[in-house]
Amino acid sequence: DVKVTQSSRYLVKRTGEKVFLECVQDMDHENMFWYRQDPGLGLRLIYFSYDVKMKEKGDIPEGYSVSREKKERFSLILESASTNQTSMYLCASSLRGRVYTEAFFGQGTRLTVV
Amino acid sequence: RKEVEQDPGPFNVPEGATVAFNCTYSNSASQSFFWYRQDCRKEPKLLMSVYSSGNEDGRFTAQLNRASQYISLLIRDSKLSDSATYLCVVNAGGTSYGKLTFGQGTILTVHP
Numbered sequence: 001d002v003k004v005t006q007s008s009r010y011l012v013k014r015t016g017e018k019v020f021l022e023c024v025q026d027m028d029h030e031n032m033f034w035y036r037q038d039p040g041l042g043l044r045l046i047y048f049s050y051d052v053k054m055k056e057k058g059d060i061p062e063g064y065s066v067s068r069e070k071k072e073r074f075s076l077i078l079e080s081a082s083t084n085q086t087s088m089y090l091c092a093s094s095l096r097g098r099v100y101t102e103a104f105f106g107q108g109t110r111l112t113v114v
Numbered sequence: 115r116k117e118v119e120q121d122p123g124p125f126n127v128p129e130g131a132t133v134a135f136n137c138t139y140s141n142s143a144s145q146s147f148f149w150y151r152q153d154c155r156k157e158p159k160l161l162m163s164v165y166s167s168g169n170e171d172g173r174f175t176a177q178l179n180r181a182s183q184y185i186s187l188l189i190r191d192s193k194l195s196d197s198a199t200y201l202c203v204v205n206a207g208g209t210s211y212g213k214l215t216f217g218q219g220t221i222l223t224v225h226p
Contacts, residue, residue, distance in 0.1 A: 042217055059215075
């Protein structure tokens with residue numbers, strides 16, 4: 001059974017804290033993604049990685065950074081959390097090299113910044 | 115203009131109804147297309163891919179019109195269990211090969 005696992009389901013952090021969201025996949029996928037999902041806005045891509053140490057900015061990268069030191073792990077970092085980063089964060093992975101490739105999602109991390 | 119646009123609905127239909135969702139995309143170089151389904155408080159999951167020739171999976175039919183940059187999903191004989199948010203997804207291709215862009219989703223509620 002394929003799996004994408006996010007380290008926390010719920011997180012509450014204070015404004016200004018550095019926050020790490022971790023994602024691990026066990027499918028040997030090259031592509032990994034971080035999205036945030038907000039009501040009425042759908043899923044918006046924050047960062048995308050297509051290989052170890054490789055990354056591309058998505059549509060809303062401001063205030064975020066990422067790390068991909070190992071193929072199976074993709075971390076999202078909020079350098080200084082702000083209240084407007086309160087959201088549901090979803091990690092996904094997919095195979096590279098296929099035009100039609102399914103993305104598998106983790107269960108999501110609901111982050112609240114107070 | 116958003117890269118991928120959907121009518122957010124909500125669509126409220128009775129069981130047995132036929133319902134259609136539409137989606138447009140702005141990047142003509144986009145390579146592949148999908149519909150995902152997201153249940154309340156769950157992660158999105160692939161419903162079906164959308165091929166140029168159109169494709170069908172049981173009660174679900176997906177169509178792609180590359181000239182108009184338009185994707186559709188038709189659900190026939192709606193079931194209560196079809197209630198969910200339906201997400202149109204586009205693979206950008208090109209230098210961003212593999213990058214998936216989502217529409218904002220269309221909410222469907224099927225009632226008895």
